[in-house]
Amino acid sequence: MKAETIKGDSSEEIQEKLTQCLDGGYSPSLAIVFMSIKQNIEAVCDILHRQDIQIFGATSSGEFISSDIQEESITIMLLDMNPAHFRLLFLEAVNHNEYDIARQLGEQGKNFFENAGFILLSGWSNHMDGEDIIKGLDEGFGGNATIFGGMAGDDQMLTGPKVFTQGRSSVTGILALIIDQDKINLSGVATCGWKPIGIAKTITKSKGNVVYTIDDQPALDLVMKYLGLSLSDEPMNNTVFSLGAYYPLQLEREGAPAVMRTAMLGNTEDRSLVCAGKIPQGAKVRFSLPPDFDVIDTVVEECTAVKEEQLEQADSVIMFSCISRYLSFGVMTSEEISRVSEVWQTPMIGFFSYGEYGRSKGGKHEFHNNTCCVLALREK
Template identity: 55%
Template sequence: MKARSIKANSVKQLQQVLAGVISNDFSPTMVVLFLSVQQDRQAVVDLFNQYKIDVFGATTSGEFIDGETGNGSIVALLLEINSEFYKLKFLETGEKSTKENAVEIGRLGKELFANPAFIIVSGWLTQDGEAIVEGITNGAGGEVVIFGGMAGDDLKLEGPLVFNNTQKSDKGLLAFILDADKIEINGIATCGWKAIGTNKTITKSEDNVVYTIDDKPALDTIMKYLGVEINFDQAKEIVTQIGAYYPLQMERENVAPVMRTAMFANLQDRSLICAGNVPQGSRVKFSLPPDFDAIEIVVEECKALKKNKQPEADALIMFSCISRNLSFGILISEEIDQVKEVWDAPMVGFFSYGEFGKSHTGKHEFHNNTCCLVALKEKVG
């Protein structure tokens, strides 16, 4: 499988880059396409349609190839891959629930391939992260590889999109289903965040809304515990000032904790609306803002993946939480660059509103504030 990663700041520039990349020696059949909502999405898709390239796309809250990050741009991973080795499937939450659609995707994968693997992007379906993983797993008839991310919209928090060659939706679920007997696929969900303080209990919650922590209003508890005073004049301030720097770590026995980021605050009932479900009774800890140690942990876990499972890669796809970008600042480019250098393969990625993947000790599940890295390699013979 041949791969090329490209970046452009406009449709015109993308057209020029594509003309220079596509040749007799490189004829991509599909593209992993991530772009800002500021870009003319339809014009970009039309361009790939001219080349008859299958589109697996999502809008973003920041984009990158290799170690080069940006905002408001277009990034793409062009893949020359046998069309018999993959299938794209787009479904929209509406007449059927997100979970029912996820089950259908899992079933399709199993019908197509004896050993399917799934790379997914989803729209504004934050409450359905766990349902997506559970649905695909149930539909496929057991544990399968699932990695991906929830689309972003430059932190407008209005309606991120997923799209293919002909469809788009802010409630869409798009799957890149691979034949894992032909394409080796491995990945890691890792965050590097350090917990602080003692365990606390989610004493009242419903789905992704946390009302009380240790029987006290959730918003007041986190602000008091962390010693922060914030005037929430805008919805995004909860993300940039609490969600990015002080995510919750949900503790589980014998597996790595799963992260949950606060996306909104309800000033009337003092609850937190998180980017993922937080079951009542969960034991949680707060997190320290990241430093170089967090990057080292992420890179070391990627190196372990390379050593133990995936020594080589033709291409890399990364889904990194927007909260990581906000909290790491200029360090985020360092993390992306170091992860890319582990395999030294073409990489594309974006900053997302939630991530799908598997930690080194857990199962495939929905994450926040996490870096999910996927490595692809065509098998020989």
């Protein structure tokens, strides 16, 4: 399976780059598209559709090919994957029914391929629940489903990230690239590298992804104190303000690695935190150390383990990296992406997401925050 990547700052530039790519006789069947919501989604889809190329796409909060990070641009990976070895399925999750929709997705994937693997893109809104998507899909599939992917971004505006394919796009959509794993090998890992600090604290009041108290103290006040911040440090136009990429919480679980939960918003009225994933009442959490190059080393080591133990060679690599990592790491982000790219030394595409789907080392497939999910593909 051959992979080619192209990028541009407009649909016109993409048309030019695609024409050049196809002039050499290359005939791709699938396009993985990560692009700014400020770009013309319909125009890009029409360009690809006219060449009979199927589209698996999401808006992003920054996109990259190898270590070349772009913003407000269009990036595309073209694959000449045998059309008999994959299916695209777009479903709409509205009225808080993402669990039911994902369950349907798992059932249909099983009908397509007995040994199906799922690469997911989901929209992002206040009610989209990544954990319910994972649970529903896995149950519909019958257990032990292979699931990797990410939640769409929207250049950090938090207004309307979308997933899209030809003729369809939605902020509440779930788009699945369903792969026949008897024909295409999918191997990957969800890895973060963040180190915990301090003693475990207890979530004493929460509901879904909203945390009200930690150790019986207002959650917002405790986090602000830990960060050494005061509310006067934050520009506020209303009662809710962004906590950006401040140090994430590590949600501890018995018998499994901790999973990251990013505190995205703070509410100054009820002193609560709005996190990017569920944190159950009674759960234990720890804060994280500021990122350094040790974090990157851990990520690279875990990717290298996948290469050595699961997939020595890859035709292409996809990386779903949390926007919080980009904001936290700053200039180190290119270093992380570059070193991951060097593991397989093959074409790589990725974007900065609002949540990640994947399996951590020693864990299971689940929903993550502040994590990078790396997936390698190889035709058998």
